[in-house]
Amino acid sequence: MLLDNHGRKISYLRLAVTDKCNLRCFYCMPEQGLDWLSRKKLMSYNEMLRMCRVMLSMGIEKIRITGGEPFVRKDMMQLLTAISGLDGLKELTITTNGVLTAPYIADLKKIGIRSINLSLDTLDAGRFFAITRRDEFSAVLDTLQELLKQDFDMKINTVVMAGKNTQDIIPLVELTKELPVSVRFIEEMPFNGDGHQHSGIAWDYVRIFDEIRQAYPSIQKIPDPQFSTAYNYQIPGHQGSIGIIAAYSRTFCGTCNRVRVTPNGMLKNCLYDDGVLNIKDLMRLGMSDAELTSTLKRAFSTREKDGWQAEQKRLENPASESMATIGG
Template structure:
């Protein structure tokens, strides 16, 4: 069982299988039209080897992220392999949904347990403005498929930006009326490729809560996931609503995550500069005990509170860290 210096049990790995993305959201990546985008992609065999080792060390949850994980040609096989690893209990993905409609059946058949769909607006024009790509129809179709697919845990990750999409809270809440979905309103992170963080668009968790409670005084507080600082249900609604203090990060004390980047770097915390390069280890002929040694070292580097331990961010874009 992996335990850090502060007694936290590490049982969750977020694996960025690629840094490539087919959107250029203003809070994540610059849109350098015509310029080649340097991306990395995790080798399937290396990813599988790493998952087996992590499972043997007590990791029980795997989430494939990116970039956009559905751009990885082996994503369905990776889901299937991860589900087959002894000890792994759940395998999920976080996706922007552009390619989801055409891949969902295969992913479900491979054993996928849940999907977090990143969707910041239900308006086509706003979608184009935020993502700089006209892919709203594909994502809308993916959402329709998701909420009618039985057996999947469905969450919508909606990053709220003041004056951009903050007026859409009621539209997203309405999705929970008939569908067993968790709508999660999220704070902006400073991993925005130096585009929007300093423009005054940040909307903090407390501001989101006040706006939500003001619109729905009948909200009932419920217990949500550890990152879901505020969790609510509305009477007669099948789904739930949560607020994620992604920047405030008041859930650091219970963090159980490790992150693996698309270039095989092991990161113990979003805000921690230190990382361990696993690529030479995975490509070489080190045995599993030697790989475990490096993983244990990364876990011991995990800070008690990442945000307080660093004044600078560890990367310029979430696509380089893993969502």
């Protein structure tokens, strides 16, 4: 078992394979996009595989592939197939915006992927365009339908934003009546990619829950899975469930079991830290697997107690980078 300096188990790696995205969600990046990483600065697939193999040998059990948008990167199925065959891996999952995903769904199922998170902030085509700055709503709905048809464990991730999509909270909740999906409402975070410091949120997890409870007074708390970042609920008679993630309030840090690696190989012990070491650079300098293992163990032994403490330590570089550069 891999433990950090606070006695928390580390068993979950979120690996961002690219910073590029085919949407331009205003809460994630500017309309013109970002200064994308060059191919040389990105981790190669072989480097990702090696890093995953080392981390699995240390105690990582679950890997989630994120971006940017994973399927923007060429030959993504090749990487996913290789990772799915690594020793020690218990679960491989993906977070996607769904625009390019539909053609790969059968292949994803074939290599053993059973759970997919779909980012969808609204059920209204006009608001979708306003949020994402792209006309891809129908493609995302096609992916949603195909995932349900193929019996994937489906989570819909919705960032709740004042003045943008709060009117979508109840319609999204209503999806759970007939569909076996988990709709998860996420507090807006400061990772907007425009350099402006976040000043707090109007819609925190308490207000989101109150909004749902007003429409559905019978909503019930259900058990949260181990290491869950969401408070989970269900409405009697509904097939699906509801989750509320206090991503800005950071109420779940005490049981955090995850680490992140960015597209350029930076290890982040916390979403809110500034990065603790660059794994890609260490591998390119010729570090052996044994040396890499020791270095990672030292890095894992310096995790901050929570996201607030991690953010405090980066006061000269406030959290404002794009989520696409971190891994959604």
